[in-house]
Amino acid sequence: MPYSPLQSIRRYQSISMFGGGILVTVLILIACALGMASIVYGRIEAERRNFVSGKEETLDEIKTSETSFRNGVANTQLIWREISRAPDSVVEAFFGNEQRIAIKPYPSLVVGVPGQTGNRAEVSRYLALSILLSRICAASSINRGRLLEGYHYSTRAGVFGLVPTMDEDWPALATPERRARVLDALRIDFGDERPPAAGERPRVRWLPPYVGPVAGQVRIRIAAQAYADGAPFAVLVTEYAPEYLLSWLPEAPSDGIFFVTTEDNRLVTMARSAAADQALSGRLLGLDAPRGLTMPDAPVFRDGFVVFRSRLDSTGWILVYAISWTDVAKGVAWQAGTLAAATLLALAVMWMLLVRFYRRTLMPVYARSQRVFDSEELCRNVIEMAPIGLGLISRSDGRLMLASGTLTNMIARCGDESRTLATQVVAHYEAFLACGAPEGTMQAVLPLAGQDDAWRHLDIGARGARYQGEDVLIVAAVDVTAKRRIVRKLEEAVRAADSANAAKSSFLAAMSHEIRTPLNVILGNLELLERSALDVSQHGRVQTLRTSAGSLLALVNDILDFSKIEAGAMTVESIEFGVVTVIERELSAFAPIAKAKGLQLFCEMDASISQRMRGDPMRFAQVFGNLLNNAIKFTDEGRVTARVSIVDACGAPELAVEVEDTGIGISPEHQRKLFKAFSQVDTSITRRYGGTGLGLALCAWLVTAMGGRISVASEPGAGSCFTVRLPLGAAVVDFARPSVPGARALALIAAHAEWRDFVLPHLRAWGFEVSLHDSPARMAGDRRARPGAVVLFGDPDTWSHAELDGLRGCASIIVATPDGPLEPYHAGATVRVSSYSLSGLRAALSHGDAGGGNPAPHDFAAGAPAPGGPPLDDPAAGDPAAGAPAPGDHAPGVPAVAAVAMRRGDSGYRAASSAKGGGALRVLVADDEAVHGSLLSEQLLALGCTVAAAATGQAVLESLAANDWDALLIAADMPDMRAHALAETVHGLAAGCDVLIVTSHLTPEGMRRYALAGVRRILTKPVTLAHLHSALAHARRRRDLRGQRLRTGGGRQGRADQESALHDEKS
Incomplete structure (x- = not known):
């Protein structure tokens, strides 16, 4: 396909539109990603705030515990300075009870290790301290609203106290050896801790979880040495269950998990929901939270978890909060899903609109543009191929701006310069406008001298337009020189033809x-x-x-x-005339011919005798006569039947005339040329029957001229039926009127059923009571004596003279024969009339009713009227x-x-x-x-x-x-x-x-x-x-x-x- 600028435009438009769509899609996806990141970051930030809040809760617990514990240590130091030995009874009870004594009100147990309690003075003073410590623990438990657990031991004697104690018979305290092992387990190594300065608060130390040697439970401890005179005299320890640090956590499980580890990544405590799951707790410890702790509270991402961590100040432990990315995803699923759905919807809508715009706007525009380009190219080709000369002429200077090859050749043949032709066209167009003509197309014929000094004529069409910013004339030129010569010759031929036609008419x-x-x-x-x-x-x-x-x-x-x-x-008239009158006349005219050939000529008249129609009576008679003539001509034996009826054709009445014969018939292949002039079915027909072949052609033309149609149905050897349908053009007269009581009596004698069927409906419609007979001899004798007409209908040769003579004495006898006169002819009491003339029969019947008197002799001689015929004044x-x-x-x-x-x-x-x-x-x-x-x-x-x-x-x-x-x-x-x-x-x-x-x-x-x-x-x-x-x-x-x-x-x-x-x- 050749290169077209339109293709480049389409490519650039497609790249611009779809490239822009892709760019916008990328930007939307980036914005969506940023939104997702923002949602995740917001979630992580929310979890960080949750961690910070948990850290603060944990630190509050630690600080509360430390504060209460320091107060207890300070009180112990003060008490130590003030107390002296315990009462002897207490001391004796201690030693008398295997060196153990239960102290009230806060249940505590003071135990001594035999072999390490030799300094009874220290033991006695420590027992007095233990009694006071019991009271202090009771007060602290009441203040804090929880039962305090712990122990204390003397650094100067092998005595230690357990707070609280519910059982005095602990197996671990049963023997001295066990007590020694328990005391060793309870001892805390404070190292080279220096004594606190004056006014300095007691120093406390948090110890990692251990298993208590007495109760066997895992506990974390907060411990401190009590000093007197710069030397420790006792160690006080408060024990907590490890989960105490996270006691502030709600009962309902959360997405994230809090836990506390030591610096060496040993678990201190963990949220109950995770502690019960060993696999999860193992994964959490595997995160090694203490490693790389440089930025407290900042999230780190390890092994599919987001981890927050921070040191718990004085404890030296690390509080960790871990949440898996799965939980993070679940937390942001609704927001992220909404954002993703909105993004996808926006992209779908954008691309749908983009594609729709491309298909509904750009593609049609491109298609129209392509059609414009194609049309322009087609116009160029048409202009180049057009047999007429086409060009553009500037109206300002008469310059020929564009010219097709045909116009150029035409100008060359005329021997004229383009400038001269253009100037003449512009001058004619200006004169055309000066005459008041609207801006339209000017048509003019310009005579130009040719190269051979013969004048040539150009048919010029010009119309104003704009081209390249100038007013121009679109010019179409046709060399009509040869056409004008042909027109002159045609005019001469027409004049000659008119002369010949006039001569033909004269001829x-x-x-x-x-x-x-x-x-x-x-x-x-x-x-x-x-x-x-x-x-x-x-x-x-x-x-x-x-x-x-x-x-x-x-x-x-x-x-x-x-x-x-x-x-x-040839013309046809349009006048009203009696249909039946024309039919009667033609049938009566052809009856002798049919009789001469031995044929029966019957008629079926399904119309009133007073029926009128509008048309040409003479041409109608000519058509009907031609059809009868052909039917009789081509029928050697049998009958010819004419049928006349009024039919309805889509609401418009039509006259239908059929002529049916029992003649030679016509084959289907020959029926197509029946209505052609000078044409017969074959040469044998012409030799046998003669004729010119014009009759049916004339019939077809006349029927068509009268607004009707003619058709034929025929079968070789069975006869033919020609049908003519003509518009009636007049009101339909109904003749079917049944007989009424008291009607006039009439005897109808007809040997052929066809004659009876023809006349009987009309007789009854005229009000006669008709009795039917097929011969005069069969009439009843009493019927002849009754007044009333007798109608002999049909061929009189059917009956013998004896039968006819038997009718003498009847009041009135009407003889209706095929060769009778159309109008009734009276010869005494006998009336002769044509059997085809219904109007004549009715007139005869009317005359018979009006007449009277004695019957005259009847003359039943068959044939036409008697010599002399009807008088001139008939x-x-x-x-x-x-x-x-x-x-x-x-x-x-x-x-x-x-x-x-x-x-x-x-x-x-x-x-x-x-x-x-x-x-x-x-x-x-x-x-x-x-x-x-x-x-x-x-x-x-x-x-x-x-x-x-x-x-x-x-x-x-x-x-x-x-x-x-x-x-x-x-x-x-x-x-x-x-x-x-x-x-x-x-x-x-x-x-x-x-x-x-x-x-x-x-x-x-x-x-x-x-x-x-x-x-x-x-x-x-x-x-x-x-x-x-x-x-x-x-x-x-x-x-x-x-x-x-x-x-x-x-x-x-x-x-x-x-x-x-x-x-x-x-x-």
């Missing part, structure tokens, strides 16, 4: 017009030709031509729609769901729709005027094309209209001004006026006629423009008789209402009926 419009117009002429003439007298062969050829032309039209529609999608011109004709596109709709999107629309024209529409209207509709056709205009005129004539044609806009206006027209049909732009301009003019004149537009190409803009111009309906080519029939329904109704108002005299009721009818039409 689409022209193709739409050029293709749809001839197709309109072909289909229209074929429709008219089919109405003429033809034999069977000719009629079949016309049907073939119409089917082929319809297929071509569907193909053209798909391609044009897909082109609109690619061009972004209310159903005004409903866009009846087969014609709504305003603004394009032509149907699949071949079947066109084919079915043509078949509706096959049935023929009466040319005779309605009995209610009293005359034919007057229609003015505006078209400058002779062929197309002639076709429209012939179609209108076939519908029983009065027709006139005009080739110019001016001629149209003049005709409208001169005559009353029910409808104006504008088929093309006029030579002197556009179609929308003509519609606007007519709307402004309030001509009182419906304006209809026939066009081959309709854009959203054109739709809005026509809506503003008051156009009633827009028909896209090709236009069939059914389309015209539906488009003219409003004009016919308005004319009928106007005639009714004139017949009723224009009363209030007539006006109300008119307004109601118009309202119904608009709704």
